[in-house]
Amino acid sequence: MSEAINVAKIFGEDVFNDTVMQERLPKKVYKDLKKTIEEGKELDLATADVIAHEMKEWAIEKGATHYSHWFQPLTGVTAEKHDSFISAPLPNGKVLMSFSGKELIKGEPDASSFPSGGLRATFEARGYTAWDCTSPAFVRHDAAGATLCIPTAFCSYKGEALDQKTPLLRSMQAISEQSLRLLRLFGNTTSKKVTPSVGPEQEYFLVDAEKFLQRKDLIYTGRTLFGAMPPKGQELDDHYFGTIRQRIAGFMKDVNEELWKVGVTSKTQHNEVAPAQHELAPIYAECNVALDHNHIIMQTLKRVACQHGMKCLLHEKPFAGVNGSGKHDNWSLTTDDGKNLLEPGKTPHENIQFLLVLTCILKAVDRHADLLRESAADPGNDHRLGANEAPPAIISVFLGEQLEDVLEQLISTGEATHSLKGGKLQTGVDTLPDLAKDATDRNRTSPFAFTGNKFEFRMVGSRDSISGPNVVLNTIVAEAFSEACDVLEKADNFDEAVHDLIKQYATEHQRVVFNGNGYSDAWVEEAEKRGLPNIRSMVEAIPALTTEKAVSMFEKFKVFTKAELESRAEIKFESYAKAINIEARTMIDMASKQIIPAIIKYTKDLADTVVAVKEAGADASVQAELLTEVSGLLAETKKALEALKVVADQAAAMEEGEDQARFYHFDVVPAMEALRTPVDTLEMIVDKEAWPMPSYGDLIFEV
Template sequence: MCEKFVNVEKIFGENVFTLGKMKERLPKKIYAEVKNIIDHGGEMSLATADVVAKAMKDWAVEHGATHYTHWFQPLTGITAEKHDSFIMNPDEEGHMLMEFSGKELIKGEPDASSFPSGGLRATFEARGYTAWDCTSPAFLKEDATGAILCIPTAFCSYKGEALDKKTPLLRSLEALSEQALRIARLFGNTEATKVTASVGPEQEYFLVDRGLYLQRKDLIYAGRTLFGAPAPKGQEMDDHYFGVIKERIGSFMKDLNVELWKLGISAKTQHNEVAPAQHELAPIFNNANIAVDHNQLVMETMKKVAQRHGLACLLHEKPFAGVNGSGKHDNWSICTDNGVNMLDPGETPNQNIQFLLVLACIIKGVDIHADLLRQSAANVGNDHRLGANEAPPAIISMFLGEQLEDVVKQLIETGEAASCKEGGRLYTGVSTLPDLAKDATDRNRTSPFAFTGNKFEFRMVGSSDSIASPNTTLNAIVAEAFCEAADILEKADDFDMAVHDLIKEYLTEHQRIIFNGNGYSEEWVTEAERRGLPNIKSMVDSVPSLTTDKAVKLFEKFHIFTKAELESRAEILYETYAKAINIEALTMADMAGKQLIPAVITYTTELAASLSAVSEACPEADVSVQKELLIETSSLLAESQKAFKKLKEVTAESAAIENVEAQAKSYHDKVMPAMTALRAPLDKLEMIVDKEIWPIPSYGDLTFEV
């Protein structure tokens, strides 16, 4: 537990080997070399790496570290680490030596055979490499075993294929920077040397009592409830959102903040979310690469701190049916290294030609690659959330707001935007309250990809997902649009006329992706179909977009993925889906067969005994209630048993399919409906069976007893 009073300035970043600590500990020449590589790329000499490694090791040992690890992000979607101690063989006098070389810092060699590779590696091909990512600072993880020096790394196979989330992200960031610089220089910004994607991911999560969590196999194995009748009260009173934070939750949040601040993670906002037991944490924006690393640490730390408080943190997108699930709003912007946010419209966006071109390029990229952007946010849990009147629909569209929509309309219709709507003032009508400056547009919570002032908010991402894939895709599609625009404008004789015409062309051709209305309405589904926008409803349906000719051309052009790497990821996604649903189906069968159906049999037996006893003791007594309950319960029990057998049957059939795509489709088309069919009667029975007999905690227990 953290101390009562926290000095944030003192503890912030204390467990991070920051540039400041590096500057203090390294010779000036070495530090300058490292800083230049971080800022502009390049290969570090082994001599320099040796100096950095010694300084890093000394700092870590001073903080209690005995081991180091190359911390990487394989295609499991989580992180991986193998701990090696600093201890070397003792000297002749028996003194223990602690060493860490530049070679050990730069490269590691974990076994690559047991991580997902999607066919890139055969099982017997075990060699893989981790490579130090010096652009993301090393840090210390503290736990009961002590402190571990964690070195962020990329992970690749012996043949050089990316086996992780970080490598493609870094490639996409370089592509985006190169192409965005071309746009910046067209508008006279010659001082910029790099453009960075900045990301601020909002993280939603649930907290439940750990004791109750451990009584539910579905939460343990699947991360979500596979059975559960609605609680008497859910979120319909709207009283949890931004409500007073309970003391137990507040204690967790305080401890969590301290842990994150020590890791240099700028956790800023915390509040109750819409659903009972649901909460949110949001950080300040950071470089996209570091933001991805930080978000992985946020999720890991949430789980660790929750356990310390007797809680369980649920990151699944839909832990409970009937109440809102959890997402991760990925706020994305692009900034030059000389301080220009290329998505800042300024006071008069209709006159900001650079902003209008950037906006037009992003509109074009999102329209052309809507399927890829949708796929980047697809996971098993998100299938339960997207389009469920709590999250964006599965149809990609862009919200610009009234001000920009008006500017775009003028440009399309007349080729000029002579005016733009202003925000004005908001008058409260109370003399003691200040009048407020009002934004020029409202927000739209139903939009998957919304402009929110000086950034875009990609609201589709699932709460348990790594944000690496969405940002890799977003960087790639924008880089392509910038590249195509720059190719045209760099050759133009009359730049002003050329950029004017190009903005109008892009907006006219791709305006179908712009939608400012209600994304939850059935009318939008019909309208989106009329516009020709893809409506990809499931993770399984989204996977083919990765390997289309269009996608391969995009990713290979900017050296982000090879065709083989894309095909491997498609195979991994199919495998992941099949494995996840198989686990859920087996867990359902286990719970139904060993817990729920036996409990119902116990209850019906008691009902029958009660009916017989009352009838025998008093033949004139009214036993209609017992009869009615016995008939209803027995009918639902028979329905449950039939569905139970069907689920086991279709699960076995799907598991036997060898082709990964066919298997994933079978789990989606056959096993998922069978799971729904089994859940329905057992959820009804939960509302009938004596609570003392029902073997698992209810929704009310889980969401309100925290």
């Protein structure tokens, strides 16, 4: 039996959190730092020196030898450069261990080697990391020992955002300012700050490391480029919430312990729908802290999986034929004194502030559906969205029966007079209690669903940063709040004006509300009639970043400049092209060096069998028929391989940018699918011992 974990004792033990700061920092220094965190006051260098010294002493006590400015460039992963605490040697041959306020506040990594979309030339190398003191530093223990990780933003020499965090912090500032304007109109004079509160659920697959290493496609791309479904997949629904196997349970235990130590509130764990798929969900945190925590979660899942002889797959669609993985982004707005702006109360029809917030969000989502869709776009999500396992690519809002009824009352009469009640759920069993029933069911097919006191944005991909979706959510809602306040602040009669505005927004944007089955073909037709965009792929979504509408909004709230938006669009086109190029080249490599040689060997064995059986005077028609079938599929495979080589070379020769990305999507991807089809058919025919790599059954059922 393993030793029991005292969660309360270990939680946050490796975090330089508020309790540690209060204990170790002088009172004045602690107060100044809290002002910086809560009010955005600038931190002077003398105060920073004291904080840095105490942070270093605390980290050394935890075993740390190095510190790192831990940041999130536009690569989709985190970056870090480690510096030891060693300073110049003393005359006696010893060294001092030091860490200054300047080193804490600012770092200087090379900015030319990260994606910048033209913001930085290769010769322009200077970039800066700036301490985000609103997200606590932590000590990470791994094979390198112990490292003090300091969450930072990353900007160029000229101040352009080169990372995921800087625009998120800007958007949080924008939504706070506009939310406070709205709250003041309703008489709230006490709240000083409104923060987006986020809880991102994380789905992932686990496979055996030994089998993983026999699949070049998993190694190079994170997903299987070939693979036939086994006789059993997820059709029995027996994996979802099923008993967690002991090997997986041991992994989850270690993941939780690692996360709790660095202050990540790992709360929920369970088997997901697909075999070998699982989920981890934390408790809600402030938006930028949730961002950092989600990156820590992804890194921890991968590291601990290796320690258990497994590999963690975060690709959105690692296996065709079973569900892919998403990251449901649960989003709400909370004041510094604990009020949730998305809490409808027991009688939402009477909660005028909530109804204004709600209809502003409907307006924001309807107006900027293209941006929301783009924020969840990546090459892996192209395989997942709209595949009867994830939300469709069409943005709509699920409100549920109660709020939809209130909305219909507002639209039809201008006045909402009642709210539907939940009532009791009668189990029909005397020994079971009757349960209080919510007024609204849930809808897993909706991309943007209201779930009690928050919205759940279900489109986000499992390996993606949650920064992009939350930057968009924060900014589009800030814009809607701002426009509402512009009207209401000038109104002679506030009560009449707010009622009129709620009705106006509900009427003008009711087209985005949909409570039905988002998987149905009927909804695709209905959405088209309503004029809702259906953006099916990443390359078709990226242009939303640089529309006049988007540029105007982001610049108004100082979240992105036009140059920053154009650079991000350029980076996304390039990253899509590079991802598909790697996949295509991997398929070519696997087909040329593994699959075709294995099939040729198998056909020789078949041919030898046909000859041997005929010479023995027996009927060899079955063997001959099988040989003909395999040979025909082999010819089809070779033809498809040559076609893929041609278009992959054409794509690679093109100039980087939108045209190249579109060629990869519309020409290379279909050529890849054409190669996969005969190969997957062959896998179902060829002797398992002759097949050159582990099958789906080996990967997803033998973990």
